[in-house]
Amino acid sequence: MALDQVNLELKGGKSYALIGPNGSGKTTLIKSILGLVVPTSGNIQFTGKSILNDWKYREKIGYMPQIGRYPENMRVGQLFEMMKHIRKDKPKVDEELLDAFKLYKIYDKRMHALSGGMRQKVSASLAFLFHAPVLILDEPTAGLDPVSVEILKEKIIREKRMGKLLIITSHILSDLDEIATEMVYMFEGRIQYSNSIENLKAETNESKLNKAIATLIRQRELLESVTE
Amino acid sequence: MTRIIKYIFYDILRTRFIIFYTAFLLVCTFAFFQIDGDFGKVVLSLMNIVLMAVPLVSVVFTTIHFFNSYEFIELMLAQPVNRRSVFLSEYIAVATSLCLAFVIGVGFPFALYGAWQSISTLLVTGIFLTLVFVSLAFFSSVLTRDKAKAIGVALLFWFYFSLIYDGLLLWVIYTFSDYPLEKLTLTLIAFNPIDLARIIMLLQLDISALMGYTGAFYKNFFGSNMGIFFSASLLMLWVFWPILVSMRIFSKKDL
Numbered sequence: 001m002a003l004d005q006v007n008l009e010l011k012g013g014k015s016y017a018l019i020g021p022n023g024s025g026k027t028t029l030i031k032s033i034l035g036l037v038v039p040t041s042g043n044i045q046f047t048g049k050s051i052l053n054d055w056k057y058r059e060k061i062g063y064m065p066q067i068g069r070y071p072e073n074m075r076v077g078q079l080f081e082m083m084k085h086i087r088k089d090k091p092k093v094d095e096e097l098l099d100a101f102k103l104y105k106i107y108d109k110r111m112h113a114l115s116g117g118m119r120q121k122v123s124a125s126l127a128f129l130f131h132a133p134v135l136i137l138d139e140p141t142a143g144l145d146p147v148s149v150e151i152l153k154e155k156i157i158r159e160k161r162m163g164k165l166l167i168i169t170s171h172i173l174s175d176l177d178e179i180a181t182e183m184v185y186m187f188e189g190r191i192q193y194s195n196s197i198e199n200l201k202a203e204t205n206e207s208k209l210n211k212a213i214a215t216l217i218r219q220r221e222l223l224e225s226v227t228e
Numbered sequence: 229m230t231r232i233i234k235y236i237f238y239d240i241l242r243t244r245f246i247i248f249y250t251a252f253l254l255v256c257t258f259a260f261f262q263i264d265g266d267f268g269k270v271v272l273s274l275m276n277i278v279l280m281a282v283p284l285v286s287v288v289f290t291t292i293h294f295f296n297s298y299e300f301i302e303l304m305l306a307q308p309v310n311r312r313s314v315f316l317s318e319y320i321a322v323a324t325s326l327c328l329a330f331v332i333g334v335g336f337p338f339a340l341y342g343a344w345q346s347i348s349t350l351l352v353t354g355i356f357l358t359l360v361f362v363s364l365a366f367f368s369s370v371l372t373r374d375k376a377k378a379i380g381v382a383l384l385f386w387f388y389f390s391l392i393y394d395g396l397l398l399w400v401i402y403t404f405s406d407y408p409l410e411k412l413t414l415t416l417i418a419f420n421p422i423d424l425a426r427i428i429m430l431l432q433l434d435i436s437a438l439m440g441y442t443g444a445f446y447k448n449f450f451g452s453n454m455g456i457f458f459s460a461s462l463l464m465l466w467v468f469w470p471i472l473v474s475m476r477i478f479s480k481k482d483l
Contacts, residue, residue, distance in 0.1 A: 034306055037482045059308035069299040073242060086231050086307060 002028040003039070004189040012133070015166035017180035017197070019173070019213065025189040026169045027066055030136055033167075034063055059089070062132035066139045066169075068123035070111045076122060077107030083126060090130045097125040100151045116143045124152055134165045141175055153178065173210040183209075185216070192220065229313045232304065236321035239297060246329050249285055253277075253333025261337060267346045268433070274334060275429050278354045279422055280390060282330060283361040287382040290322050290365035295375040302483050311479045315366075319471060323362045327355050349432040353425040356463045360421045361386065363470035370474045370481060393420045421466040424459040431455050 003025045010016055018026045031037040032044060035051055035058065043050055046057040070079055080103075084093060098104065101121040106114070114122070120143050127135060140156070141149045156179055160166055170176050176183075183200055185193040193200075193216060197209060204219070206212040240246055256277055260270045297318065304314045331351060338347040368381035397416055401409055417423045 031483070035311075036302070036305055038480050055310045056308055058306065061306075063306045065306070069302055071239065071297070071300045071303070073239070082235055083307075086235075086304070086309070088231075 002037075002189055003032065006042075006189075006191055008184065008191060008194065010165060010167065012165045013163045014182050015160050015168065015180045016182045016184055017176040017209075018167060018169040018184050018186065019176070020186035020192075024186040026186055027138055028189075029186070030063075030138055030167065030169070033136065034058065034061065059087070059130070060132055061134045061136060062127040062130060064123045064127035064135075064137045064140055066142070068119050070119075070122070072110070072112040074111050075108050076103060076111065076114070079111065079122070080107075080126075080129075083129065087130055092131065093129050094131050095125075095129070097121075097128050097151070097155055100155070101125060101148060117145060117148070120144055121148060124155075128155065128159070132164075134167075135159060136167045138169050139171070140168065141170060141172055149175070173213060174208075177209040183213075185213070229317055232309070232314060232317040233321050235300070236297065236317060237325065239300070240293065240321060240325050243293075243296075245289060246325050249289070249326075250329040250333045253330060254336065257334050257337040261341060267338075267341075267343045271346055271350055271433065274350060275426075278334075278350060278357065278429075279426055282354055282357050283386050283390060283422065286326055286358045286361035287365045287386045288379065289326065290362045291369050291375070291379045291382045293322055294318065294366065294369040295378065305483060312475060315475050315478050319362065319366060323359055326358045326362060330354050330358055349429055353428050356460070356467070357421065357425050359467045360463060360470075363467055363474075367470040367474040370477045389420050389422045394423070397423075418462050421463055424463050424466070428456050428459045428463075 006025075006029060008029075018029070020026050028037055032039055033046075033051075035055065038052070043052065045051065046054075046060075049057065051057055074082070080098070101124075103121060103125060106118065111119070111122075120140075124137075124140060127137065135156075137156070140152055144152065153175065156166065156168070160179065166179070168176065168180060177197075181197060183193070183195060183197050184191060195203075197212075200216065201207060201209070201212050204212045204215040206215055257270070257274060260273045263273075264270060301314060301318070305311060331354075334354065335344075335347060335351055338344060364385045365382045368385065369378045371381060372378050397413065397420075400416070401413060417427065
């Protein structure tokens with residue numbers, strides 16, 4: 001079982017950092033929210049409505065997958081055309097990232113010819129394309145060059161200021177420090193800790209997020225060894 | 229949904245497999261016309277192609293296509309699109325393109341020779357068989373995440389229905405030949421779509437005697453029209469149950 005008794009409430013206007021070791025269930029949690037993974041028990045609600053058997057709510061979510069998988073024979077330009085065509089209900093698109101990453105230069109390249117970083121840029125641009133009020137970004141900065149990371153981070157911060165709900169997973173904690181206000185720590189499919197980052201820093205007497213988390217984990221381990 | 233179907237069609241056309249399939253059928257049909265000018269004989273020769281090659285091609289093409297468009301499916305499912313409509317779009321696009329290839333490949337030469345009449349049953353059963361085996365292939369594709377395994381299961385369906393099942397049927401008839409087996413064989417035939425298609429064609433061509441025992445009995449029992457109607461409705465069932473079951477599995481599948 002990848003997820004076990006997860007109980008979590010995510011509020012609009014806040015930005016959540018989803019942290020945890022590899023295989024702790026972060027991506028599975030995200031995929032459950034998107035309906036890509038169907039939970040065997042329990043319920044997920046989006047704006048008060050259950051998402052099991054629903055699909056319309058996804059128009060409010062922009063998703064950037066950890067590993068972007070796209071039809072390999074498609075050209076980049078065709079991919080964007082297709083997504084716009086399928087989401088005809090949203091005639092206004094946000095092409096800020098497309099321009100910033102200069103993706104129009106690779107419009108006639110096929111997806112299989114793209115490097116990991118370029119693919120990541122395509123994923124990011126797609127996630128922001130439809131002005132979704134909820135943004136789910138699964139390791140957005142992994143594999144990007146430093147310039148692109150800054151472009152993406154600035155974009156994320158701008159979106160955050162617009163009052164959007166952000167869910168971001170990352171292993172680069174210094175990035176999260178600038179973006180996120182809340183932290184959810186997952187371990188072996190359970191949520192171990194969920195609080196605002198300010199509170200976490202106060203609790204652990206640290207000023208940097210990475211130190212605070214390290215201290216938190218050490219405290220937990222210590223506590224466990226005592227109770228055992 | 230039509231937008232999704234359009235993109236799947238586009239993707240299918242790009243692989244050119246469908247075009248090769250159409251060309252293969254065209255060549256076969258024209259070749260049979262060259263060998264013999266008698267329409268009846270051409271239809272009979274084509275029947276064997278329809279009963280063996282059409283299911284095989286449908287099964288292999290469908291499974292390969294399904295796994296090749298896995299990324300597309302994943303991409304669509306993160307969008308505000310219903311899972312069922314994605315799945316149905318896949319089915320409709322694949323089934324339509326295979327059926328079109330078949331109708332053009334076999335029908336065009338007949339139209340050229342002006343023999344539409346004699347080909348209608350062959351076309352209908354060929355379309356039915358395509359639909360049935362596309363359904364079965366979708367069923368095997370949603371059962372597993374492993375492409376090789378899915379193709380294996382799909383090929384097993386084909387192998388089972390086109391070869392093994394008849395062997396078993398013969399064995400049953402031979403072993404229990406002391407008992408009245410007519411009704412039993414009749415029921416058993418309903419469990420094999422290829423046999424059903426064969427019966428429709430043989431009843432139509434009025435050569436049921438060639439099918440020996442069961443064919444003669446079938447004809448006797450139903451008369452031509454009733455027999456065709458009965459087998460056609462059974463074939464419909466064979467189209468629908470695998471696709472309904474696989475849609476159920478797919479709507480709960482983790483991607």
